[in-house]
Amino acid sequence: MYKWLAVGLVGCMCVTLVLLGQEREEEWTEYLPPGQGQELTAQYCGQSCHNLERTVRERKPRERWEATVYDMIGRGAPIFLNEAEEIIVYLTDVFGPEVPPLVDVNAASEDELVEIPGITREQAARLLAYRESNGLLASQQQIREILELEDEVFERIRYYLHAGAPATGP
Amino acid sequence: MRDIVRDYIEQTIPRRSFVKRMSQAGFGVTAVASVLKSLEPFVQAQSAQAGDAPAELLTPFEGNAGEVLAEQLRAAGIKFLFLGNGSGLGPLCDALVDRPDMQPILATHEGHCVAMADGYAKASGNPGFVMISRVGSPNATSNMYNAMKDRSPIIVTSDHSETDRAGRDGHEDVEDWLETVEQFTKFRWLVSEPDRIPEWTTKALKLATTMPGGPVYLRFPRDVLYTSNMRAGIYPSRTFSVPTTLQPHPQDVDEAARMLLEAESPLLYVGPEVTASGAGASVVELAELLAIPVTQARSWAADFPTKHPLFLEVSGGRFPESIDVYLNLGAHMSGAASLENDRLRNAKIIHGRVETDHIGTAYPVHVPLAGSVNETATALVESIRSLATNERLERIRQPRQEATAEFTQRMRESFEFVAQRRFDEVPLTFECVGYEVNAALDRDAYIVEEFGTQGPKALRWFNFAEEEKTKIGRTIGYALGWGVAASVGVKLARPDNQVVCLQGDGGFLFGQIEALWSMSRYDVPVIVVIFNNRSYNETRARMFSRGGRQAEVGKDMLSYLGDPNVDFVRVAEAFGIRGEQVQSREQVREAMSRAIRTTREGRPYLIDARIENSGSGAEQAGSYPAYSVAAARTRLV
Numbered sequence: 001m002y003k004w005l006a007v008g009l010v011g012c013m014c015v016t017l018v019l020l021g022q023e024r025e026e027e028w029t030e031y032l033p034p035g036q037g038q039e040l041t042a043q044y045c046g047q048s049c050h051n052l053e054r055t056v057r058e059r060k061p062r063e064r065w066e067a068t069v070y071d072m073i074g075r076g077a078p079i080f081l082n083e084a085e086e087i088i089v090y091l092t093d094v095f096g097p098e099v100p101p102l103v104d105v106n107a108a109s110e111d112e113l114v115e116i117p118g119i120t121r122e123q124a125a126r127l128l129a130y131r132e133s134n135g136l137l138a139s140q141q142q143i144r145e146i147l148e149l150e151d152e153v154f155e156r157i158r159y160y161l162h163a164g165a166p167a168t169g170p
Numbered sequence: 171m172r173d174i175v176r177d178y179i180e181q182t183i184p185r186r187s188f189v190k191r192m193s194q195a196g197f198g199v200t201a202v203a204s205v206l207k208s209l210e211p212f213v214q215a216q217s218a219q220a221g222d223a224p225a226e227l228l229t230p231f232e233g234n235a236g237e238v239l240a241e242q243l244r245a246a247g248i249k250f251l252f253l254g255n256g257s258g259l260g261p262l263c264d265a266l267v268d269r270p271d272m273q274p275i276l277a278t279h280e281g282h283c284v285a286m287a288d289g290y291a292k293a294s295g296n297p298g299f300v301m302i303s304r305v306g307s308p309n310a311t312s313n314m315y316n317a318m319k320d321r322s323p324i325i326v327t328s329d330h331s332e333t334d335r336a337g338r339d340g341h342e343d344v345e346d347w348l349e350t351v352e353q354f355t356k357f358r359w360l361v362s363e364p365d366r367i368p369e370w371t372t373k374a375l376k377l378a379t380t381m382p383g384g385p386v387y388l389r390f391p392r393d394v395l396y397t398s399n400m401r402a403g404i405y406p407s408r409t410f411s412v413p414t415t416l417q418p419h420p421q422d423v424d425e426a427a428r429m430l431l432e433a434e435s436p437l438l439y440v441g442p443e444v445t446a447s448g449a450g451a452s453v454v455e456l457a458e459l460l461a462i463p464v465t466q467a468r469s470w471a472a473d474f475p476t477k478h479p480l481f482l483e484v485s486g487g488r489f490p491e492s493i494d495v496y497l498n499l500g501a502h503m504s505g506a507a508s509l510e511n512d513r514l515r516n517a518k519i520i521h522g523r524v525e526t527d528h529i530g531t532a533y534p535v536h537v538p539l540a541g542s543v544n545e546t547a548t549a550l551v552e553s554i555r556s557l558a559t560n561e562r563l564e565r566i567r568q569p570r571q572e573a574t575a576e577f578t579q580r581m582r583e584s585f586e587f588v589a590q591r592r593f594d595e596v597p598l599t600f601e602c603v604g605y606e607v608n609a610a611l612d613r614d615a616y617i618v619e620e621f622g623t624q625g626p627k628a629l630r631w632f633n634f635a636e637e638e639k640t641k642i643g644r645t646i647g648y649a650l651g652w653g654v655a656a657s658v659g660v661k662l663a664r665p666d667n668q669v670v671c672l673q674g675d676g677g678f679l680f681g682q683i684e685a686l687w688s689m690s691r692y693d694v695p696v697i698v699v700i701f702n703n704r705s706y707n708e709t710r711a712r713m714f715s716r717g718g719r720q721a722e723v724g725k726d727m728l729s730y731l732g733d734p735n736v737d738f739v740r741v742a743e744a745f746g747i748r749g750e751q752v753q754s755r756e757q758v759r760e761a762m763s764r765a766i767r768t769t770r771e772g773r774p775y776l777i778d779a780r781i782e783n784s785g786s787g788a789e790q791a792g793s794y795p796a797y798s799v800a801a802a803r804t805r806l807v
Binding site: 043044050053054057067070071073074075076077078079080081084 | 483484485487488489580581583584585587588589600601623624626627715716717784785786
C-alpha cells in the first residue's frame with residue numbers, strides 16, 4: 001500500500017509543479033499586447049525552451065527580431081515560415097525600439113515611471129510613497145488601484161508595468 | 171621428491187623452483203619435463219580452486235600478477251588498453267611487451283583515457299579498458315561521470331598503495347579511494363588477493379557490459395600487482411558472456427499494444443537504450459506499423475533515423491497537438507516530464523526499458539514494459555499484428571503518416587530557409603559549416619560531437635541512421651572535455667570509416683588540446699572541426715536570456731574567450747597535425763577537401779572555423795572584465 005501511496009504522492013507533486021509552472025508562464029504571456037501575431041508568439045516563443053520574460057523586456061528593430069526568431073528556428077523552435085514573418089512583424093510592432101520599456105514598479109525611480117505614457121509625476125510619486133510605506137507591490141491590479149486608473153488607460157499601459165519581484169528570471 | 175611434488179601441486183613453490191629443486195635432487199631435464207607433464211592436471215585443479223571456480227572452466231596460467239591481468243583481459247577480447255602515466259602500471263606494461271596483440275594507447279591525461287575508452291566502447295559495442303595512476307582517478311572522474319550518465323561499458327583501473335599502509339591518508343592515498351567515484355560507477359573494488367585478479371577483472375567486465383552498462387572501477391595495491399611467480403585460472407570469455415535479452419511481461423505487452431491501437435494521437439519517445447540494445451530496426455518497424463510520430467530524448471546516439479518521415483526533428487510541444495498515449499522506449503522520463511508535461515497530463519504512459527528501477531519512479535506509469543528495448547519493440551509489433559487486421563492497421567496508419575510527414579516537411583523547409591539565407595555570411599554560421607561538412611563526408615561517416623544548444627543548427631543536415639552516418643555524442647552528462655579524445659577511441663573502433671570530431675572552441679579549450687598528442691602519435695586520421703566563436707556562447711546566451719545585470723549593462727563577465735585569441739592551427743602544428751583556419755563558405759569547402767585527402771594519407775587534420783556569436787548577448791561578446799597583473803605590480807619583477 002505504501003508503494004501506491006508513494007506513487008500517488010509523486011504524481012500529485014508532478015501535477016503541482018506543472019500547475020505552478022503554468023501560472024508563472026501565463027503571467028509573462030499577459031505582457032503581450034493585442035495584435036496579429038500575439039497568439040503565435042505566446043504559443044511558440046514561450047512554451048518549451050524558455051518563457052516570455054526576455055521577449056517582453058526586449059526593445060529592438062525588425063532586423064534584430066528577425067535574427068532572434070530565425071536563431072530560434074535554427075535551434076528547434078517549431079515555427080513555420082509564414083508564421084515566422086507574422087511573429088517578426090508583431091514583435092517589431094509591439095516591442096520595437098520606440099516602445100516604452102517594461103518597468104519594474106518595485107525597483108523603478110520616479111523618472112523611470114513617468115517615461116510610461118499616461119503616468120504623471122504625481123502618480124509616480126504616489127506609487128513610490130505606497131511602496132515606501134507598504135513594501136513591494138504584488139500585482140498589476142494593485143498598481144491600478146493605487147493610481148486610480150481608468151479601464152482604457154490601464155489597458156493601454158499595463159504592458160509596460162511589472163509588479164512582483166523586480167529581479168528578472170524565469 | 172614427494173615434498174617437492176606436494177609443494178608444486180599446492181602452489182607453494184613456482185614451476186621454476188620445482189625444476190631447480192628436482193635438478194638438485196638429481197633428476198635430468200627429460201625426467202623433470204615428464205614429471206611436470208604428469209602433474210599438470212593436478213596443478214590445474216589446484217589453480218582453479220584458488221578462485222573457487224570449477225577447474226574445467228578455467229585456463230591455468232603461471233606468471234606474475236601483471237601477466238595474469240593481461241591474460242585475463244586478452245581472454246575477454248580486450249585489444250586496446252587506454253593508459254595514463256603512472257609507475258604503478260609497471261607490471262601491466264611489462265606484460266604487454268610480449269603480447270603484441272594487445273596495444274597500449276597512451277593519453278597525456280586520465281580524463282582522455284576514459285573518453286577514448288568511452289568513444290571506443292560506443293563505436294565498437296565492446297568494453298573499453300583504462301589503467302591510470304592511483305592518484306589519477308580525480309582527473310578521470312569528469313568523463314567517468316559522462317560514461318555513467320551514458321551507461322557506457324568501461325573498466326577503469328589503477329594501482330593503489332601497498333596493502334600494509336593503505337587507508338592512512340599517507341603518500342598518494344586517502345582514507346577511501348572507492349568512495350570518491352561511487353556516484354560515477356556501477357561497481358568498485360579493491361583487489362587485495364593476487365590470485366583473485368582474474369575473478370575481479372572478469373566481474374568488472376561482466377558488470378560494465380550487462381545492460382544497463384556503466385563504468386566499473388578496480389584498484390590494485392602495488393604489492394598485489396607486483397606479485398611474482400603465481401598461478402591463476404583465467405576465465406575464458408564464454409564463461410561470463412551471458413546473453414541478457416529480457417522479455418517484457420506478455421500481459422503488459424498486450425495491454426500496451428491495445429492502448430497503442432486505440433490511441434488517437436500517440437507519441438513515441440526514444441532514448442539511448444534503443445541504440446545500446448541494438449533495437450533500431452525493431453523500433454522503426456513499430457513506429458511505421460502505426461505511423462507513430464517519434465521524438466528523441468537526450469542521448470549520446472541518434473536513436474531513430476533522423477530523416478525518417480515520422481521523425482520529428484523538432485516538436486516543441488506543437489506536434490502532435492495533444493498526446494493520448496505516450497510510449498517511452500529506452501529513455502528516462504525526467505526530460506519528458508519537464509518538456510512535455512502539459513501534453514502528458516491526460517496521456518496514458520507506457521514506459522519500456524531494461525533499467526527497470528527507472529520505470530515508475532520519476533513519473534507515474536500506466537503500463538510498465540520491463541525488458542530489453544529490442545525484445546519489447548519486437549513483442550509490441552507481434553502483439554499489435556495479432557490484435558488488428560491489416561485493413562485496420564492501414565486505416566490507423568494512413569492519416570497519421572500524412573500529417574506527420576507534412577509537419578516534418580514544413581519544419582524542414584522553415585529550417586533550411588533561415589539557414590541558407592545566411593550561408594555566405596562572414597563570420598560563418600553553424601548552419602553553413604554543418605552543411606558543408608556533411609556534404610563533403612562519406613555516407614557512412616562517424617560524427618563525434620560536443621556542441622551546446624547551437625548544435626542542432628549544424629547537425630540537422632546529417633542523415634543519422636543505420637547504414638548512413640552515425641552520431642556519437644554529446645554525452646548525456648554534458649561535462650565538457652570529452653569530444654576530441656572520444657573521437658580517437660571511435661576511430662580505433664572504426665578504422666575503415668571516416669570519423670569527424672565537431673567541437674566548440676570552449677569545449678576544445680576544456681583541456682582537450684592535449685588529446686591531439688594521442689591523435690598524432692597513433693596516426694589517428696580524424697578530421698577535427700572547431701566551431702570557434704571565441705566564447706562559451708551557450709553560457710552567455712543562457713545567462714543573458716534571463717536578463718540580469720550583465721544583460722542590462724552589456725557586460726559579459728564570464729564567457730568571452732577571444733583574449734587571447736588562440737590560433738588553433740598553430741596549436742595543432744605543435745603536435746605535428748596540419749590544419750587551417752576558415753572564414754567563408756568557400757574556404758570550408760576547400761578545407762574539407764584537403765582534410766579528407768590528409769586523412770586518406772593517414773594523418774589527422776584540424777579546421778579552425780571562425781563562427782559567429784549568436785543568441786542573447788551576442789552583441790556584447792567581447793566586453794569582458796579585463797585585468798592585468800603586470801599593470802597591478804608596484805615592482806617591475
